[in-house]
Amino acid sequence: KQEVTQIPAALSVPEGENLVLNCSFTDSAIYNLQWFRQDPGKGLTSLLLIQSSQREQTSGRLNASLDKSSGRSTLYIAASQPGDSATYLCAVKDGGATNKLIFGTGTLLAVQP
Amino acid sequence: GAVVSQHPSWVICKSGTSVKIECRSLDFQATTMFWYRQFPKQSLMLMATSNEGSKATYEQGVEKDKFLINHASLTLSTLTVTSAHPEDSSFYICSALAVAGLIEQFFGPGTRLTVL
Numbered sequence: 001k002q003e004v005t006q007i008p009a010a011l012s013v014p015e016g017e018n019l020v021l022n023c024s025f026t027d028s029a030i031y032n033l034q035w036f037r038q039d040p041g042k043g044l045t046s047l048l049l050i051q052s053s054q055r056e057q058t059s060g061r062l063n064a065s066l067d068k069s070s071g072r073s074t075l076y077i078a079a080s081q082p083g084d085s086a087t088y089l090c091a092v093k094d095g096g097a098t099n100k101l102i103f104g105t106g107t108l109l110a111v112q113p
Numbered sequence: 114g115a116v117v118s119q120h121p122s123w124v125i126c127k128s129g130t131s132v133k134i135e136c137r138s139l140d141f142q143a144t145t146m147f148w149y150r151q152f153p154k155q156s157l158m159l160m161a162t163s164n165e166g167s168k169a170t171y172e173q174g175v176e177k178d179k180f181l182i183n184h185a186s187l188t189l190s191t192l193t194v195t196s197a198h199p200e201d202s203s204f205y206i207c208s209a210l211a212v213a214g215l216i217e218q219f220f221g222p223g224t225r226l227t228v229l
Contacts, residue, residue, distance in 0.1 A: 031216070032216075034217075036220075041204075041223075041225065042222060042223065043119075043206055043220050043221055043222035043223040044157075044206070044220040046217075046219075046220075049217060089156060089157070091157075093216075098162070099145060099162075099210055099216060099218070100147070100159060100162070101147070101159070101208075101218060102159075103156045103157045103158075104156060105155075105156050106155075106156050108154075
């Protein structure tokens with residue numbers, strides 16, 4: 001059974017700092033991995049989607065990497081801003097035909113001004 | 114990107130009543146939709162997979178008679194929480210599967226259910 005874990009559970013950094021969020025998964029047979037942002041009481045905003053054949057994706061200040069063989073992904077946020085404060089979730093889509101997403105435990109990020 | 118809406122965005126109901134939540138794909142057709150629930154400070158847990166024109170597939174531990182899912186059209190799925198109790202209070206989020214080159218789920222904004 002696929003399990004997805006995120007470390008750390010919570011992170012507080014001063015504005016301007018670069019930071020890395022970690023995601024690990026137990027079954028490397030994934031179709032893709034996706035990073036989401038969730039603001040309090042809101043739905044999910046997709047940030048980056050990495051196909052299993054890719055190693056990284058970039059969007060603005062965000063860079064996500066994927067090492068499928070070791071079951072790890074990282075989300076790098078450059079020059080953090082208070083507006084980046086949110087919960088960040090990673091999710092993997094299994095390689096089977098179900099199209100299910102298995103979500104990680106989330107990292108609550110607070111960027112202090 | 115594709116847009117998914119949910120209605121209502123929040124609802125408060127008395128214990129014992131039933132509540133219906135709608136999930137709509139606004140600019141694409143979705144043969145498959147998913148329903149998740151999220152407790153405070155926890156991650157999303159998949160409840161069921163909703164397929165247009167057929168019965169939903171429920172995850173282990175989810176009562177199908179408690180959480181009725183209907184996917185009557187390619188743009189609408191509904192989740193009905195029957196005989197709601199306070200422990201059903203949660204944040205319910207739906208997603209719709211889009212298949213256009215890539216296979217990707219697009220998420221609705223969520224529905225906050227509070228059962229008194």
